[in-house]
Amino acid sequence: MTLDPIPLRRPTPLPKPIPLRRPLHVRTPRLRGADGGLDELITQVSRGDEEAFARIYDELSSTLFGIAKRVIRDPSRAEEVMQEVMVEIWQQATRFDSSKGSVRTWACMIAHRRAVDAVRREETSRRSERREGSRNAQLDFDEVAETVVDQFEYTQVRKCLDTLTQLQSEAVGLAYYRGLTYPEVAALLDVNLSTIKTRMRDGLIRLRDCLGTGITT
Amino acid sequence: MTSQDLHLLSAAYALDAVDDDERTKFAAHLETCPDCQEEVAGFRRTLTRLSGASAEVPRPDLRDNVLTTISQTRQATPWVPADIAPIGRRHANRSWQGWAAAAAAVVAVAAGGFGWQQHSQSQHIRDDYSRAQAQTAAMQRILAEPDVRAEHARNSSGSEMTVYRSARAAKAVVVPATMPALAANQVYQLWVVAKGTPLPRQVMTGRPEIVDGVHPGDAIAVTVEPAGGSLVPSGPPVLQANA
Numbered sequence: 001m002t003l004d005p006i007p008l009r010r011p012t013p014l015p016k017p018i019p020l021r022r023p024l025h026v027r028t029p030r031l032r033g034a035d036g037g038l039d040e041l042i043t044q045v046s047r048g049d050e051e052a053f054a055r056i057y058d059e060l061s062s063t064l065f066g067i068a069k070r071v072i073r074d075p076s077r078a079e080e081v082m083q084e085v086m087v088e089i090w091q092q093a094t095r096f097d098s099s100k101g102s103v104r105t106w107a108c109m110i111a112h113r114r115a116v117d118a119v120r121r122e123e124t125s126r127r128s129e130r131r132e133g134s135r136n137a138q139l140d141f142d143e144v145a146e147t148v149v150d151q152f153e154y155t156q157v158r159k160c161l162d163t164l165t166q167l168q169s170e171a172v173g174l175a176y177y178r179g180l181t182y183p184e185v186a187a188l189l190d191v192n193l194s195t196i197k198t199r200m201r202d203g204l205i206r207l208r209d210c211l212g213t214g215i216t217t
Numbered sequence: 218m219t220s221q222d223l224h225l226l227s228a229a230y231a232l233d234a235v236d237d238d239e240r241t242k243f244a245a246h247l248e249t250c251p252d253c254q255e256e257v258a259g260f261r262r263t264l265t266r267l268s269g270a271s272a273e274v275p276r277p278d279l280r281d282n283v284l285t286t287i288s289q290t291r292q293a294t295p296w297v298p299a300d301i302a303p304i305g306r307r308h309a310n311r312s313w314q315g316w317a318a319a320a321a322a323v324v325a326v327a328a329g330g331f332g333w334q335q336h337s338q339s340q341h342i343r344d345d346y347s348r349a350q351a352q353t354a355a356m357q358r359i360l361a362e363p364d365v366r367a368e369h370a371r372n373s374s375g376s377e378m379t380v381y382r383s384a385r386a387a388k389a390v391v392v393p394a395t396m397p398a399l400a401a402n403q404v405y406q407l408w409v410v411a412k413g414t415p416l417p418r419q420v421m422t423g424r425p426e427i428v429d430g431v432h433p434g435d436a437i438a439v440t441v442e443p444a445g446g447s448l449v450p451s452g453p454p455v456l457q458a459n460a
């Protein structure tokens with residue numbers, strides 16, 4: 001049996017130019033305070049306040065659509081999932097527990113879970129499609145450069161992603177941006193299971209420490 | 218899987234890179250591991266930043282769709298706070314009942330081989346469908362064991378649970394039916410009582426639970442413990458299902 005040669009580390013592509021068609025100021029300025037007032041808003045939503053929910057939608061729809069699109073790829077399916085997640089946020093607002101994290105983190109967690117559920121339900125053919133193309137989280141991440149809303153945040157995260165080793169970045173990226181399970185990632189990268197689990201963990205620790213997201217604020 | 222192995226799973230869990238079985242196991246482990254909770258919470262905040270960096274504006278007309286849909290969608294019943302819940306009576310906490318319904322649906326599959334799809338559409342289960350999904354596969358396997366047996370336990374204050382155990386799987390599925398609400402700093406914890414010695418198991422979540430390491434002759438007990446659970450029971454069991 002012959003094995004494919006191990007690919008050399010791909011050269012990091014130059015940052016793509018900021019597209020002209022989407023002006024930078026489309027981002028609505030966040031109200032200062034607790035993350036755009038999301039924590040206050042969710043309390044109002046839990047009492048059935050539809051107006052407060054509309055503000056949550058405005059604050060989170062881009063982020064949640066971004067998550068769904070990264071994982072699912074198909075834009076119309078990603079739109080469906082984003083809408084389902086929004087309705088779930090409406091329904092579950094009554095049970096949101098702020099001691100377990102912020103509204104934004106809670107919403108992102110639901111969106112990623114739903115996006116992953118959606119791709120895992122699909123056919124095997126679609127799954128193999130997800131494995132094609134780039135194996136590199138940084139390359140996956142670069143794909144978004146043209147459409148991201150928040151260029152500053154993009155640059156910050158990009159810098160931190162660059163501090164990961166190639167294997168760490170592949171392990172985290174294939175799971176997060178493709179929705180693969182860790183055994184699938186291990187098979188794809190031809191690495192054993194415990195190595196993959198470990199690289200996912202030390203990769204996330206490195207990212208966490210770089211972004212300063214380890215400490216609750 | 219040792220607890221060290223489980224601990225390593227924290228990142229894969231936060232990344233949703235685990236299958237339903239492992240998700241259930243790790244979620245149970247999380248209940249009793251404050252370090253893991255902190256680590257997973259930090260990873261989730263990290264991934265939230267990653268998501269914020271890849272945000273993309275959706276089609277504007279979706280906003281109206283969603284706002285119309287929610288105006289016609291009932292919100293989930295909030296968890297009933299302990300201090301206003303009736304104590305000592307059959308307590309209508311929806312979540313417990315809902316999960317009993319979920320387990321009943323699981324049992325229906327084991328018994329009849331059909332019906333899960335139908336049951337899974339009921340409102341109670343939809344309310345927290347993801348967690349049902351996570352537990353379903355593992356429970357189905359236990360409930361489908363040829364030697365599975367059911368035991369019912371109840372006490373005078375209205376607590377009720379059903380235990381489905383399989384010696385072959387060395388596991389049990391515990392389905393709480395009604396359990397009086399506790400004070401905010403208290404939890405129900407499961408124990409496997411082996412030859413009179415209580416071995417600690419997970420803190421109950423209100424959903425059907427899989428209890429590991431259940432051998433013939435062992436009893437399954439429930440005690441009231443301080444939040445986070447205990448290594449030795451703080452008091453006598455409030456419920457016990459004997460073999």
